[in-house]
Amino acid sequence: MTATTAPDIRTLRIGVLCGGNSPERPGSIASGEHAAKALADAGHTIELIDMADTPLAELQQRIDVALLGLHGLGGEDGKIQGALETIGLPYTGSGVLASAIGMHKPTFKLMLTHERLDTPRWVMPHPDMTVEAAVGVARNSLGYPVFVKPSSGGGSLAAGIAHDDHELRTLIENGRAGEYAEYMIEEYVQGIACTVGLVEIEGRLRSFPVHDVESARPFYDYEAKHDPSLRTEHCPSILPAPTTENMQYVARRIFGMVGAHGVLRVDFLAAANGRTTVLECNTLPGLSRGGNLATMAEAAGISYPVLMQHLVRSAFTKPGYLP
Numbered sequence: 001m002t003a004t005t006a007p008d009i010r011t012l013r014i015g016v017l018c019g020g021n022s023p024e025r026p027g028s029i030a031s032g033e034h035a036a037k038a039l040a041d042a043g044h045t046i047e048l049i050d051m052a053d054t055p056l057a058e059l060q061q062r063i064d065v066a067l068l069g070l071h072g073l074g075g076e077d078g079k080i081q082g083a084l085e086t087i088g089l090p091y092t093g094s095g096v097l098a099s100a101i102g103m104h105k106p107t108f109k110l111m112l113t114h115e116r117l118d119t120p121r122w123v124m125p126h127p128d129m130t131v132e133a134a135v136g137v138a139r140n141s142l143g144y145p146v147f148v149k150p151s152s153g154g155g156s157l158a159a160g161i162a163h164d165d166h167e168l169r170t171l172i173e174n175g176r177a178g179e180y181a182e183y184m185i186e187e188y189v190q191g192i193a194c195t196v197g198l199v200e201i202e203g204r205l206r207s208f209p210v211h212d213v214e215s216a217r218p219f220y221d222y223e224a225k226h227d228p229s230l231r232t233e234h235c236p237s238i239l240p241a242p243t244t245e246n247m248q249y250v251a252r253r254i255f256g257m258v259g260a261h262g263v264l265r266v267d268f269l270a271a272a273n274g275r276t277t278v279l280e281c282n283t284l285p286g287l288s289r290g291g292n293l294a295t296m297a298e299a300a301g302i303s304y305p306v307l308m309q310h311l312v313r314s315a316f317t318k319p320g321y322l323p
Contacts, residue, residue, distance in 0.1 A: 006316035014039060014312055015063030017080070017091075019050035022072030023157050031069035031287035038289070038305040039067075039312075051075075056083050065315050066091040067308070069287045076284045077103035077152060090315040094283040095322035098259040102283040103152050106184055111257055117250060118277045120186040120269075124151060127182060131172050135165050138185040144168075147189075147219070148175065151182035161188055161218055191271035193219075194237060194244075196251035197285065197296040198264045199307070200314045207252060208296035209236035210244040212270070235299045239270055246276060254281055261322060262314035265293060287311075 016039070018032025019025055029050075036048040047063060051070065059066065066084060068091055074080060078100035084091045093099065101108055112119045123141050125134035138146055148171040149159035158175055162168035168185070175183045193215065197208040214232045217223060223230060237244050251266040258264075258281060265285035270276050285293040289304050297307040 006313055009065070009309065009312050010044060012064040012312075013045050013047065013062065014065055014067055015047050015049050015059060016067045016069055017049050017051055017075075018069040019052045020070050020072075020075050021052050022070075022074055023153070024072030024075075025052070027286055027288070028069055028071040028075065031071065031291070034289045034304075035067060035069055035287045035308050038308050042305045042309070044309075051080070056087065059084075059089055060087055063089070065089070065312060067287075067312055067315075068093050068284055070284060071286065073103075073152060076282070090318075092311045092315045093262055094258070094260045094264070095318070097323040098261065099283045101258045102260070102264075102281045105149070105151050105280055108258070108281060112254075112278055115253070115257055117253070118275065119279070120147070120189050120277055122184050122186040124182065124184040125172075127176075131169055131176075134172055134185075135168050138168060139165065142185065142187045145188040147186045148172065148183060149186070150175065151184050159219075189269050189271055189275070189277055191269035191275070191277075192239065194239070194247060194268040194270050194276075195292050195296075196247050196266050196268070197293045198251055198255050198260075198266070199293075199297070199310055200262050200317060201302075201310050203317060205252065205255065206300070207248040208293075209299040210239065210247050211235040211292050211296050211299075212237040212239060233295070235295050243270060243274075243276060250276075250278065254278070258283075259323065261318055263293070263311060 016032045016036040018028045036046045040046040078096040081099050082096045106124045109119050145163045194212045212234050216230045255264050265282040267279040
């Protein structure tokens with residue numbers, strides 16, 4: 001299949017879709033506002049659209065292309081992508097299948113193990129399993145400490161470390177009382193959080209310099225991600241070149257593995273013993289001016305407004321049929 005011929009994006013009405021009703025709404029609003037301002041300042045025709053109160057049927061009349069600044073459930077999991085495919089509206093980021101794979105961490109990790117790529121060992125207790133049974137499965141399969149997180153979530157929301165049965169029981173109970181239906185439990189790997197950004201630029205996939213973060217918190221949690229005083233960042237990374245080059249290589253493999261398009265961010269942990277392990281991939285990385293993707297682009301010599309323009313153009317380079 002051939003890609004759609006890319007129009008001059010300066011002639012288009014660009015809708016920056018953000019907000020929605022997911023637990024990650026605040027971060028999505030920030031992404032949308034920053035992206036919209038940068039594009040408007042660069043002379044583009046922009047409309048900032050909160051999907052929490054916008055009927056999908058209105059979009060075709062209001063915009064020509066959607067820049068997706070949505071985060072979390074309903075935005076990154078293939079649902080909005082499928083809806084936009086149905087109404088024939090070009091949009092940024094991956095298609096339905098890659099979005100769903102990237103969002104559902106157990107499915108993504110199954111693909112990693114099939115490709116023999118390192119990822120922390122994990123179990124995913126069935127939602128109908130009792131808390132005590134889930135604790136037993138994790139203890140016997142992984143040992144302690146373990147890391148608990150939603151199967152389909154981001155931003156380190158509703159995640160945490162458990163060092164014993166009591167802590168794990170509490171995390172599972174709290175999780176089941178929240179907004180996420182499924183949880184997974186991983187072996188805990190202590191290390192430096194790293195991420196690699198990949199963006200399609202003029203028809204070619206470009207790997208950005210690795211970004212690393214050392215957190216003052218037990219892990220790179222929601223608080224550390226939103227409070228610069230709780231973290232120390234380096235971009236380019238201060239890790240050895242062979243380590244960062246391997247991350248970039250693995251990230252590109254993952255881009256092809258999941259069938260991503262336009263943009264992808266792959267998250268790693270670099271342990272002190274030399275182990276580099278894949279945590280997850282993000283098919284719609286945050287678009288905030290101070291976020292990881294923008295930071296990596298800046299290190300690569302790409303300004304924030306130009307990065308947003310590259311993302312918009314990538315909406316028109318998808319194959320004629322993208323699963």
